[in-house]
Amino acid sequence: MATLEVKDLHVEIKEEKEQTREILKGVNLTMNTGEIHAIMGPNGTGKSTLSQTIMGNSAYHVTQGDILLNGESILDMPVDERARKGLFLAMQYPAEIQGVTNAEFLRAAINARRPEDDQISVMDFLKELDKNLALLDMSEEMTERYLNEGFSGGEKKRNEILQLLMIKPSFALLDEIDSGLDIDALQVVSKGVNSMRGDNFGSLIITHYQRLLNYIVPDVVHVMMDGRIVKSGDADLAKKLENEGYAGLRDELGLDVSLVDDNR
Amino acid sequence: MISAVQDYEAIKTAVETAANEHGEPHWFVERRLAAIDAMQDLQLPEMQRYDFHRWPLMDNLELNFRRSDKSLADDLPDADGRIRFVQVGQTTVAVNLPDELADQGVILTDIFSAFREHPRLTEKYFMDKVTKYNENKLTAYQQAFLNSGVFLYVPKNVVIKQPIEAYLIQDSTVKQAMVSHVLIIAEEGSQFSFIQHLNTKGVVENAAHCMVEVLSRANSHVHFSSVDELGEHTYSVLHRRANLSRNARFDWAVGIVNAQNTLGDITSELVGEGAHSESKVIAVTTGKQSNGINNRVVNRGKHTTANISQRGVLLEKSELIFNGIGDIIHGASGANAEQENRVLMMSDQAHGDANPILLIDENDVIAGHAASVGQVDQNQLYYLMSRGIDKELAQRLVIRGFLGPVLEEIPLPEVRQEMIDVIERKLEDGQHFN
Numbered sequence: 205m206a207t208l209e210v211k212d213l214h215v216e217i218k219e220e221k222e223q224t225r226e227i228l229k230g231v232n233l234t235m236n237t238g239e240i241h242a243i244m245g246p247n248g249t250g251k252s253t254l255s256q257t258i259m260g261n262s263a264y265h266v267t268q269g270d271i272l273l274n275g276e277s278i279l280d281m282p283v284d285e286r287a288r289k290g291l292f293l294a295m296q297y298p299a300e301i302q303g304v305t306n307a308e309f310l311r312a313a314i315n316a317r318r319p320e321d322d323q324i325s326v327m328d329f330l331k332e333l334d335k336n337l338a339l340l341d342m343s344e345e346m347t348e349r350y351l352n353e354g355f356s357g358g359e360k361k362r363n364e365i366l367q368l369l370m371i372k373p374s375f376a377l378l379d380e381i382d383s384g385l386d387i388d389a390l391q392v393v394s395k396g397v398n399s400m401r402g403d404n405f406g407s408l409i410i411t412h413y414q415r416l417l418n419y420i421v422p423d424v425v426h427v428m429m430d431g432r433i434v435k436s437g438d439a440d441l442a443k444k445l446e447n448e449g450y451a452g453l454r455d456e457l458g459l460d461v462s463l464v465d466d467n468r
Numbered sequence: 469m470i471s472a473v474q475d476y477e478a479i480k481t482a483v484e485t486a487a488n489e490h491g492e493p494h495w496f497v498e499r500r501l502a503a504i505d506a507m508q509d510l511q512l513p514e515m516q517r518y519d520f521h522r523w524p525l526m527d528n529l530e531l532n533f534r535r536s537d538k539s540l541a542d543d544l545p546d547a548d549g550r551i552r553f554v555q556v557g558q559t560t561v562a563v564n565l566p567d568e569l570a571d572q573g574v575i576l577t578d579i580f581s582a583f584r585e586h587p588r589l590t591e592k593y594f595m596d597k598v599t600k601y602n603e604n605k606l607t608a609y610q611q612a613f614l615n616s617g618v619f620l621y622v623p624k625n626v627v628i629k630q631p632i633e634a635y636l637i638q639d640s641t642v643k644q645a646m647v648s649h650v651l652i653i654a655e656e657g658s659q660f661s662f663i664q665h666l667n668t669k670g671v672v673e674n675a676a677h678c679m680v681e682v683l684s685r686a687n688s689h690v691h692f693s694s695v696d697e698l699g700e701h702t703y704s705v706l707h708r709r710a711n712l713s714r715n716a717r718f719d720w721a722v723g724i725v726n727a728q729n730t731l732g733d734i735t736s737e738l739v740g741e742g743a744h745s746e747s748k749v750i751a752v753t754t755g756k757q758s759n760g761i762n763n764r765v766v767n768r769g770k771h772t773t774a775n776i777s778q779r780g781v782l783l784e785k786s787e788l789i790f791n792g793i794g795d796i797i798h799g800a801s802g803a804n805a806e807q808e809n810r811v812l813m814m815s816d817q818a819h820g821d822a823n824p825i826l827l828i829d830e831n832d833v834i835a836g837h838a839a840s841v842g843q844v845d846q847n848q849l850y851y852l853m854s855r856g857i858d859k860e861l862a863q864r865l866v867i868r869g870f871l872g873p874v875l876e877e878i879p880l881p882e883v884r885q886e887m888i889d890v891i892e893r894k895l896e897d898g899q900h901f902n
């Protein structure tokens with residue numbers, strides 16, 4: 205079993221004119237493989253910042269607290285090392301890279317976590333690739349295209365999940381994997397994530413909407429507001445939020461937090 | 469350098485003797501001598517924002533013909549099914565031209581055989597129609613000391629699907645400048661692609677003067693690509709010139725991945741109405757090498773289209789200058805000339821520049837340019853690294869993406885892969901020193 209712990213995490217970003225702004229104001233979270241956690245919360249509350257900071261995006265500066273993977277701090281590790289240790293981030297806006305085919309990229313990513321003298325064979329790679337393409341209802345042609353280049357929003361999301369299935373990380377952070385997906389695509393993406401469920405896989409799912417959680421049922425739901433986790437519960441918490449909205453929960457908890465979309 | 473009159477007379481005598489012993493036709497020997505005369509007064513060309521005048525390019529003022537060791541070409545990929553010409557130094561190793569193409573009148577042969585056997589084609593077009601020998605000191609040197617090369621003739625309306633390849637391997641196991649010429653005549657309505665490979669064997673310091681002249685007749689459609697991989701002891705001048713007639717289409721996809729200083733000159737003259745040329749160049753520089761590349765398009769005919777796209781990557785302490793020159797001549801109404809010059813700096817000790825130069829002497833035209841000197845895209849790098857790929861490999865993949873628009877132009881998948889491999893090797897070497 206692997207464990208990911210976030211302890212009293214404070215994160216700030218640099219804005220224009222050298223101003224800094226604190227986004228995360230003391231996040232605590234512990235998750236183990238075998239568990240699916242969901243983080244919900246209103247816009248601008250720091251959900252994506254949390255996932256990017258765990259992955260190691262250099263735009264986010266940790267000012268206090270720690271992130272531990274299996275008891276070891278990963279704060280000083282570069283992104284690629286964190287990935288090789290078992291972290292994966294399905295991004296909201298995946299980069300497009302011309303000239304590098306999807307298949308070639310996938311092989312490089314798989315081989316990056318294997319020793320030089322034990323690289324994956326072409327046969328094994330293709331077998332695994334075909335299996336996962338079928339699962340995600342993707343055509344083989346997608347793998348010969350350049351990485352994300354000219355992909356539609358939905359294709360990019362599927363491609364993120366394809367990478368997840370091929371790389372098989374211990375922990376996957378899924379950042380708004382449902383945004384811009386129609387129901388069919390949502391089901392396919394969920395099927396992909398669910399196929400990973402098991403003792404050796406944990407996931408942190410970031411979403412605005414409860415809908416995704418009908419397909420990927422979480423073990424734990426956290427609600428984030430203003431840079432902190434303000435409430436945790438089981439899958440029913442998400443349903444309650446769907447009915448009452450974030451404002452309802454805020455008022456129930458007596459929090460002094462302004463929601464971005466409060467004035468509508 | 470030629471300093472005294474006696475020296476120069478002695479050189480002429482020596483060249484004349486060597487050329488005659490080599491069995492060259494009288495007209496060509498005369499041209500060599502005229503070029504030596506011209507060298508006296510001609511200057512080296514000036515290149516905007518770049519100085520190459522102290523490079524050892526014309527130390528060798530002898531004309532020698534010697535046999536090279538054919539085994540220097542042993543490591544080439546298998547020829548099966550490929551149309552190709554292979555030359556090591558001055559020695560032609562192989563000419564693989566299918567019979568059915570020869571029967572249609574296609575000629576693929578070494579340049580000196582062409583002078584002897586096809587004087588009607590070569591005397592008129594060698595360094596006359598496309599490039600004048602007396603343009604500058606380098607062009608005169610080219611004609612005076614020419615010692616290797618290839619001739620390709622594709623008759624009217626002949627369409628060749630398989631690319632024609634020329635491997636021109638510099639023999640630097642001996643002291644001897646490579647003065648090589650590729651002369652291509654594409655007759656009306658012909659269609660083909662040509663791939664040039666430049667390599668060096670041996671470690672003797674030599675210059676390489678490689679010229680390509682292409683005559684693209686009306687309605688012809690020709691694609692030229694090259695993989696330049698000259699060695700670290702080779703200072704090179706690469707002239708590549710095309711002349712386009714009415715409605716001709718001619719494209720360059722040039723990859724300059726030499727290990728030593730290189731002066732690149734790529735020029736497309738769009739003479740005939742409606743001619744169209746895409747001129748794409750990539751270059752990668754490492755160590756302390758310096759590359760200066762002029763990519764020039766000249767719109768002479770009405771409704772001509774000439775686009776330039778150049779992309780370069782600099783590592784370590786290298787220098788790379790891209791000049792994109794768009795020259796629209798008075799009268800070329802309806803001309804279209806766009807250019808894009810971009811360089812990627814992988815080291816803060818490198819020096820790179822991308823200069824668009826537009827010379828427009830006509831009102832009714834569309835012309836534009838974009839230039840940038842930048843760093844690797846951090847988002848792309850982050851994305852690749854977030855999948856566990858280490859920084860160096862991630863950088864190389866992003867660079868390949870940056871160079872993609874030219875790589876994609878190379879018509880043979882094997883050659884495209886060869887180019888990718890050459891670039892990757894060079895990038896890896898450069899990264900190790902960073």
